Amino acid sequence: MTSARDRRHSEPLSDEMVNAFFDRELTEGASEVFFSKLRSDLPRCAEVARMQRAISLLREPIEAPDVSARVLAEVHRRRRFIPESLRRFVTAGRLAAAGVALAGVLGLFVVERVSPGALRLSPRPRPVSEVVQHAAQDAVQGVSGLAGGTRTVVVLPGPELKDQPARRASAAVHSLMELRPGVTSAKLLATPRAGADDSMIIYRGAGPDTRIVLPEVVYFDRNAAVVLPLGHMSPSRIGSMDWAGVSSDNLFLLPAIDPAEVVRAGKASPRSEDRREP
Amino acid sequence: MKRSEEENLILRASRGDRAAAEVLIRAHQASLYGYMLRMTGQADLAEDVVQEAFVRVLTNLDRFDPRFRFSTWIFTIAKRLWVNACQKQKPTYSSEVVSTWGKPAPIEPGADEREDSRGRVRDALQEALLGLPADQREIVVLFHQLDWPIRQIAQYMDIPEGTVKSHLHRGRLRMRRLLEAYESRSGNVREALP
Numbered sequence: 001m002t003s004a005r006d007r008r009h010s011e012p013l014s015d016e017m018v019n020a021f022f023d024r025e026l027t028e029g030a031s032e033v034f035f036s037k038l039r040s041d042l043p044r045c046a047e048v049a050r051m052q053r054a055i056s057l058l059r060e061p062i063e064a065p066d067v068s069a070r071v072l073a074e075v076h077r078r079r080r081f082i083p084e085s086l087r088r089f090v091t092a093g094r095l096a097a098a099g100v101a102l103a104g105v106l107g108l109f110v111v112e113r114v115s116p117g118a119l120r121l122s123p124r125p126r127p128v129s130e131v132v133q134h135a136a137q138d139a140v141q142g143v144s145g146l147a148g149g150t151r152t153v154v155v156l157p158g159p160e161l162k163d164q165p166a167r168r169a170s171a172a173v174h175s176l177m178e179l180r181p182g183v184t185s186a187k188l189l190a191t192p193r194a195g196a197d198d199s200m201i202i203y204r205g206a207g208p209d210t211r212i213v214l215p216e217v218v219y220f221d222r223n224a225a226v227v228l229p230l231g232h233m234s235p236s237r238i239g240s241m242d243w244a245g246v247s248s249d250n251l252f253l254l255p256a257i258d259p260a261e262v263v264r265a266g267k268a269s270p271r272s273e274d275r276r277e278p
Numbered sequence: 279m280k281r282s283e284e285e286n287l288i289l290r291a292s293r294g295d296r297a298a299a300e301v302l303i304r305a306h307q308a309s310l311y312g313y314m315l316r317m318t319g320q321a322d323l324a325e326d327v328v329q330e331a332f333v334r335v336l337t338n339l340d341r342f343d344p345r346f347r348f349s350t351w352i353f354t355i356a357k358r359l360w361v362n363a364c365q366k367q368k369p370t371y372s373s374e375v376v377s378t379w380g381k382p383a384p385i386e387p388g389a390d391e392r393e394d395s396r397g398r399v400r401d402a403l404q405e406a407l408l409g410l411p412a413d414q415r416e417i418v419v420l421f422h423q424l425d426w427p428i429r430q431i432a433q434y435m436d437i438p439e440g441t442v443k444s445h446l447h448r449g450r451l452r453m454r455r456l457l458e459a460y461e462s463r464s465g466n467v468r469e470a471l472p
Contacts, residue, residue: 019443019447019450022450023421023428023443023446047454050454050457051450051453051454053399054399054403054406054453054454054457055422057396057399057400057403058316058403058407058418058419058422058423059422059423059425060400061308061312062308062311062312062315064307064308064311064312064328065311065325066304066307067303067307067311067325067328067329067332068300068303068304068307070329071299071303071329071332071333071336072296072299072300072303074329074333075299075332075333075336075337076296078333078337079294079337090293090294091293
């Protein structure tokens with residue numbers, strides 16, 4: 001009767017076992033069986049030996065060129081190595097920079113907590129009336145100056161409106177100025193135009209949006225009853241004005257306004273409104 | 279090199295320590311060059327790839343993920359560089375270089391015939407390796423030449439361990455056949471192989 005061990009030894013050498021041998025996965029007992037079988041199978045033995053020899057040639061060390069100097073030079077060119085003596089200073093410097101950055105962030109946080117909005121770089125959007133209030137005195141001065149230079153404001157360059165100076169003037173608006181939201185630039189309003197030096201545009205809106213625009217120099221907020229010379233406003237402020245709802249239909253021309261009267265227009269009914277045509 | 283020691287070197291090199299960077303290069307350049315030489319079959323290309331791989335790695339050490347081995351990382355970079363180089367210009371190893379490797383070395387007067395025969399076997403081996411598909415070649419080289427464990431190869435190539443093994447078995451089988459074919463063309467090889 002043959003034992004299991006003898007049976008294992010008598011079986012032919014399988015490919016799996018050969019692969020396990022080359023994969024270095026044979027246990028001690030399996031190795032014993034493998035070599036025992038190999039001894040009794042000479043063609044297989046030669047085959048395994050040949051492969052083993054090829055593998056050992058594969059494992060022979062290859063003479064590799066030393067690339068370290070070239071690599072280090074190239075790395076140094078791209079990102080400098082730091083001498084050991086300086087490295088601790090660099091580390092300390094980095095820590096210090098990180099500390100300063102952290103302190104800065106904390107400082108900003110504290111300032112923001114104590115005084116919200118104090119760190120805003122751009123001014124908070126404020127209603128035009130507020131801006132106008134702050135510039136009221138300048139506005140009055142500007143209008144006074146205007147009064148000194150121009151007794152009356154002559155409007156309506158179009159010949160058909162000469163005799164009816166205060167009428168609905170959408171056509172005249174075109175000859176005077178195109179004032180369209182999103183199209184007409186505030187810069188244009190502030191730019192003197194030939195032949196319209198004395199002209200005035202009145203925007204007859206309702207409520208807080210009602211404005212009068214003196215295109216050359218003055219921006220008038222009826223609601224706040226002050227006049228603001230455009231020349232006193234920064235371009236960004238002019239550009240940020242809300243022109244929504246302004247169209248030729250609610251723009252009117254006035255024939256003449258005493259600038260002093262314009263200043264009072266917010267409280268009393270302005271002449272423009274009285275002369276408004278249906 | 280122990281892994282902790284290597285991590286320490288990487289940390290120092292990333293902080294600008296030239297000596298640490300040099301130790302890293304010297305520790306890995308031979309194996310990387312051997313791998314690339316087997317893969318490309320071209321000594322010049324292998325050297326260029328090894329050099330550029332080290333430059334890339336050392337200038338980006340802060341990106342090193344310590345969960346992986348440094349060798350895995352640099353081999354990956356080198357392999358990508360080689361693949362990119364192959365895409366830019368068609369590899370020439372398939373015909374030219376193989377023939378160069380396969381040419382019998384000129385026999386110097388008095389040279390040992392046995393040594394010459396070993397040289398031919400090396401040529402045969404390289405030819406057989408280059409005759410393998412790239413995946414099989416790579417696995418055979420990593421496993422048998424560089425002694426990488428199956429698990430590390432699987433991680434490096436991002437394939438299951440079983441696939442690594444089947445590639446390895448097929449690669450060995452194919453290499454054996456290619457060697458046998460080479461033997462039939464050159465009697466010297468048979469002499470060198472027992």
